[in-house]
Amino acid sequence: MIPATFEYVRARSVREAISLLQQHGGRAKLLAGGHSLLPLMKLRLSQPEMLIDLGPVDELRGIREEGGSLVIGALTTHDEVANSPLVRERVPLLAECASQIGDVQVRNRGTIGGNLAHADPAADYPAAALALEAQLECEGPAGSRTVPASQWFVDLLTTALGPDEVLCRVRVPVQTKGQGWSYIKLPHPASGYSLLGVACLVTVDGGVCRDARVAVTGAGPKAVRLTKVEQALVGKRLEEATVAEAARLASDGLEASDDLYASAEYKRHLAVVYTKRALLRAAERAAG
């Protein structure tokens, strides 16, 4: 399978990419690692007339710590995130998530910015970004703006990114002592995408859960926070019975869709099972 024809241009800087987007409007799409976009182009599900390759834009690479957050360049690969000593130490939830994306080859090419801008409903990072309350830094003709993950995912393959904007960096608050975390997923056996994945981050103080963030991906058109589960945990000790009871709320009102491999009913069931497992692992880690 080969994509339909398109024009190809390499951007040398974010500025140049923005001006190319302005010139070519909705005809053009940005290309990072290509591991979300190219498969869709081969299937003709996406048919941009022009690809603007961000590959040469070095300012979009790298991971640094700044003011209590890690700032991760949009072109940073899943493999770089998964194996970065800084990410593993400061935001282990993100590293755990990145290490489960696709397979080694996919992680060597796929990028965090491409993943989040594409917003595949079964991608892994969106769940982690929601649980970590990441901030997405975009640049456009009018300057830069920051979008919280909670407002980023709009619908199926649709984000808050403007048509002439570039997602440049992802700012992720570092995890603190007393926080437990986990990302677990049931991968589709062929594609490696999540049939269902759950990210959670719990803050425990004096044995009691003070804050809980739980996000699920794979069930419906976009990743979502499970606020009912979160509310059922705050103020409680994260014992198995409490966690199991809260996890039962994971399917309550959860939008889920049937696909060739799994029914909506099965995905809602998985949401309960994986939420419980993810929370128990996070609770164990919070206890140290």
Added chain:
Amino acid sequence: MTGVRVSMTVNGVEYTRDVEPRTLLVYFLREHLGLTGTHVGCDTSTCGACTVLMDGKAVKSCTVLAVQAEGARITTVEGLARDGELHPIQQAFWDEHGLQCGFCTPGMMLAAVDLLQRNPNPTEDEIRHALEGNLCRCTGYQHIVNAVKAASRIMGAAVGAPAGGE
């Protein structure tokens, strides 16, 4: 359709060609350079038959545009042997019978090279995990895993490191 000029180093040789932007790296290697050792399997970044090393890292060349490899160093299965001598991973696949039909073998070996560069002495678990992106429909994987273990021993011995334990 106007071509785009692309230059890359493949197995140590520099090539410059004009290609259609939609040319996938795997077809560039096979059809423009005649390097047919890299196979097209599923064509959907699932099976790993098209795995090559791009700047030292295993990638699925069916999901990379040739133009994205501008300036890159590519290694295909044809580039593994040196001066007529098999690369340790090739020798190990031979010795351990790590293949039957051979279709997945180039991709398997290049994914294994990526693993052994990062982790010269992997456990069986680590080997299986590292080969998740490569499908074999013949062998049941056991002999492939044995071959990667054997290669780690050969390569460990070659640099004077302790031999890989079982």
